[in-house]
Amino acid sequence: MINQFKGKRLVICINNKGNEASLEQWKVYQCLPDENAERHNEIRVIDEEGEDYLYPSGFFSPVSLEPSIAKIFIMQNSKNAQQA
Template sequence: MKGQASDTQFATCIRNDDYGASLETRKVYQLIPDSDAEHNLLRVVDESGEDYLYPSSYFVLVDLPEDIGRALPAAS
């Protein structure tokens, strides 16, 4: 697989306990760099279109091909 465009990271939601209205399981979300990552939190652009911190255990990081990585943020 090729690298992602401009270091944009993505993760798939694998659980949404207590966040059912904000996160959909099996959906790919864009991550926003954040210093709280060291506290086992990820900043995710959720269903509201805003970015919030969520437990990292709710996600699995995914490595997407470059063309998909470029297309996903543009489609949001």
């Protein structure tokens, strides 16, 4: 099981309070490493359009997938972001 692929981690949104327009609760998102954000208890999440934004890290929980599924998930999300 892996929880990251090519430096991108997978997380699931467990709380979108105050961010309902930009985060879908129970949706799996990709996130990027950001040490500065982590020091402030934030996480850098990639949205459907391929843009990344900071959110409170408590809004998310790590996700682990089989390597082949994680690769497909990340590649599909990247493809969808390019089409948007």
